[in-house]
Amino acid sequence: MTKLSIDFPIHDSEIICVKEDTLSNIIDFEINYPIDWNSNTFEKKTLRFHNCLNYMIKEIPFASRPHILDLKDYGEINYSIGEGRNKIDVKRRMIELITNAGSRILEFERLELIDENE
Secondary structure, three states: OOOOOOOOOOOOOEEEEEEEEOOOOEEEEEEEEEEEOOOOEEEEEEEEEEOOOEEEEEEOOOOOOOEEEEEEEEEEEEEEEOOHHHOEEEEEEEEEEEEOOEEEEEEEOEEEEEEOOO
């Protein structure tokens, strides 16, 4: 599988909050997204992870909101959940968002950036 190619930079995005939709398996990161680094201009956007099956936070307590510094792509992962008739084969992409407080790991099918103004 090819490395994750996103057509939008997420470096320096500030994570405001994270919401989970348990019915559709969507994780939404509400972020302050940098649109102009020179003038320090940000817009609220949503980083949406579709069909997310795993979300893990590995961060230390921090005096401010975490900022995304980098994205590590671990590629496609495959595993099974359950046994016998209840066995489900899972195929997802795994990434790690490196933040100034640690990291956040997600397993998902599709990622999109949603403009709150649309």
